[in-house]
Amino acid sequence: MSLETLGWQGLVILVLFGLSLLIATYCTYAERVIAAFLQDRVGPDRAGPYGLAQPLADAVKMFTKEEFFPGGANKALFIFGPCLAMVTALMSSAVIPFGNFLKFGDTVVHLQGIEINVGMLYVFGIVSLGVYGIMIGGWASNNKFSLLGAIRAASQNISYELAMGLALIAVLMMSGTLSLREITLQQSVPGEWHFWNIVKQPLGFIIFCVCAFAETNRTPFDLPECETELVGGYHTEYSSMKLGLYLFAEYINVFVASAVMSVLYFGGFNFPFQYELSQWLQSSRGLSADMAQNVISILGFAGLFLKIFAFIFFFMWVRWTLPRFRYDQLMRLGWTILIPLAIFNILLTGGLINFGVIAEVKQWWLTSPIAVR
Amino acid sequence: MQSLSNRAKKLEKKPFTLAERAYLPAIFQGLSITMRHFFMKKATIRYPEETRPFSPVFRGLHVLKRDEQGRERCTACGLCAVACPAEAITMVAGERKKGEQNLYREEKYAVSYEINMLRCIFCGLCEEACPKAAIYLQADKMAPPRYERDEFIYGKDRLVEPVSPDNRSKRGIQLTPEQADKLRSQLA
Ligand code: SF4
Ligand code: SF4
Numbered sequence: 001m002s003l004e005t006l007g008w009q010g011l012v013i014l015v016l017f018g019l020s021l022l023i024a025t026y027c028t029y030a031e032r033v034i035a036a037f038l039q040d041r042v043g044p045d046r047a048g049p050y051g052l053a054q055p056l057a058d059a060v061k062m063f064t065k066e067e068f069f070p071g072g073a074n075k076a077l078f079i080f081g082p083c084l085a086m087v088t089a090l091m092s093s094a095v096i097p098f099g100n101f102l103k104f105g106d107t108v109v110h111l112q113g114i115e116i117n118v119g120m121l122y123v124f125g126i127v128s129l130g131v132y133g134i135m136i137g138g139w140a141s142n143n144k145f146s147l148l149g150a151i152r153a154a155s156q157n158i159s160y161e162l163a164m165g166l167a168l169i170a171v172l173m174m175s176g177t178l179s180l181r182e183i184t185l186q187q188s189v190p191g192e193w194h195f196w197n198i199v200k201q202p203l204g205f206i207i208f209c210v211c212a213f214a215e216t217n218r219t220p221f222d223l224p225e226c227e228t229e230l231v232g233g234y235h236t237e238y239s240s241m242k243l244g245l246y247l248f249a250e251y252i253n254v255f256v257a258s259a260v261m262s263v264l265y266f267g268g269f270n271f272p273f274q275y276e277l278s279q280w281l282q283s284s285r286g287l288s289a290d291m292a293q294n295v296i297s298i299l300g301f302a303g304l305f306l307k308i309f310a311f312i313f314f315f316m317w318v319r320w321t322l323p324r325f326r327y328d329q330l331m332r333l334g335w336t337i338l339i340p341l342a343i344f345n346i347l348l349t350g351g352l353i354n355f356g357v358i359a360e361v362k363q364w365w366l367t368s369p370i371a372v373r
Numbered sequence: 374m375q376s377l378s379n380r381a382k383k384l385e386k387k388p389f390t391l392a393e394r395a396y397l398p399a400i401f402q403g404l405s406i407t408m409r410h411f412f413m414k415k416a417t418i419r420y421p422e423e424t425r426p427f428s429p430v431f432r433g434l435h436v437l438k439r440d441e442q443g444r445e446r447c448t449a450c451g452l453c454a455v456a457c458p459a460e461a462i463t464m465v466a467g468e469r470k471k472g473e474q475n476l477y478r479e480e481k482y483a484v485s486y487e488i489n490m491l492r493c494i495f496c497g498l499c500e501e502a503c504p505k506a507a508i509y510l511q512a513d514k515m516a517p518p519r520y521e522r523d524e525f526i527y528g529k530d531r532l533v534e535p536v537s538p539d540n541r542s543k544r545g546i547q548l549t550p551e552q553a554d555k556l557r558s559q560l561a
Pocket of ligand 1: 456459488492498
């Protein structure tokens with residue numbers, strides 16, 4: 001990799017980092033507006049036009065609030081908790097392919113933080129680290145409610161990670177790779193935009209989606225912070241920007257979960273008729289092949305973000321529709337329904353692959369002339 | 374057991390059907406309901422810019438009325454203070470001096486007259502008790518919020534109707550145009 005490419009790649013990483021922060025910031029605003037709209041209200045509309053400066057006002061509020069340390073708390077861990085939650089949340093978006101590549105002459109810039117061949121495993125590892133942030137924070141608070149919230153978070157995340165992993169295995173069996181970029185590219189078959197994984201893995205997607213809700217501690221699975229029982233759950237004792245970091249980390253997690261779902265099941269940066277568009281750009285508009293690819297890449301980038309926003313909206317929509325599960329219901333759903341379903345899904349997928357249904361399609365993809373590798 | 378009203382409904386706990394146990398149909402039903410609300414007309418009234426119409430019988434901020442000649446009607450009889458269930462009204466009575474006939478209608482008048490709006494429950498009993506038709510609760514004004522408690526004690530400076538024929542409240546004594554003209558010429 002040349003130095004120039006490296007520089008470009010660094011820029012891409014910075015942009016993606018900033019974008020995920022910005023999106024998380026505006027998630028707080030979106031959450032409130034969407035909640036309001038679903039409840040026949042209008043939501044925050046005072047700070048700036050349409051209340052768009054609301055996140056800034058919130059940040060000022062968070063930063064100027066009193067920094068409180070509960071008596072008997074382990075101070076170092078108390079600070080470490082929210083930091084860890086935030087760091088792990090931010091790290092997981094590194095491997096997500098937000099777009100194909102841009103090509104200027106010899107420089108090829110991939111719109112992705114970093115491409116590693118175990119991308120999905122990396123996301124999984126980081127996400128499961130995320131629960132330590134909650135655990136440590138809840139433990140260090142020296143508060144029974146916080147501790148209960150933290151324990152709930154831990155057991156919930158472990159339970160749902162299993163079902164999530166099993167749902168994912170079905171996808172991996174079909175794609176034969178852990179690289180998110182590969183998985184995305186395999187979902188683009190010329191002229192067949194409905195070749196996205198959701199068509200091949202509907203059951204797997206539902207399981208994955210439910211688990212994603214549980215992993216990000218969103219309603220109906222927000223038992224770790226369940227206000228009605230645990231005051232504020234694991235962040236009961238937190239105030240000021242440390243609380244802000246926890247809330248922020250949750251939104252980044254929602255963003256990453258949406259991105260992963262879009263990439264795994266909804267074609268990532270592919271969008272309908274991209275090949276037709278590329279051909280049209282080259283033939284009627286006289287663009288070079290590289291330029292056409294660049295246009296497609298940028299459109300794909302925007303398309304992926306549209307998908308992500310749709311998922312984020314869905315997260316919020318569900319939050320303001322469904323009531324919270326009871327803890328035993330949560331565990332029963334995870335262990336006795338989702339995990340067997342996911343195993344059944346694996347068997348089903350294995351059967352389909354064995355009888356050649358999927359292999360045939362894959363073969364066709366591999367031999368197709370446009371399969372850019 | 375025989376139900377008393379004969380309206381009791383017998384409920385049976387049926388086992389869940391498959392669709393109910395799958396839970397997803399119910400979720401989608403719920404999601405569609407909230408989505409419908411997403412596009413509904415919003416119930417919010419953006420307060421300072423928009424206000425709700427007041428009811429014509431709304432009992433709001435008090436006003437001490439003047440008569441047709443611009444004289445204060447209140448005679449400091451104290452009936453309003455006695456009638457007040459919240460003991461919100463206090464006053465100090467004084468005797469009208471010579472040459473003040475154009476200021477006060479009666480020989481005895483209220484030197485100071487205070488209503489504590491934090492105590493007041495806006496029941497309107499003072500208005501009913503007044504024999505001189507001096508105090509009214511306006512239908513179109515409220516006691517606005519303040520930062521300090523003593524700002525809620527309204528003295529005569531804020532209660533007495535300003536001396537302007539155009540300043541007519543929706544309730545209380547309405548001046549006819551002729552009366553208003555007369556008052557204007559007197560004031561000039
Ligand atoms: S409205 Fe009722 S409470 Fe208020 S001052 Fe008059 S009598 Fe008292
Ligand atoms: S407002 Fe009416 S009732 Fe009260 S002191 Fe004056 S004249 Fe009497």
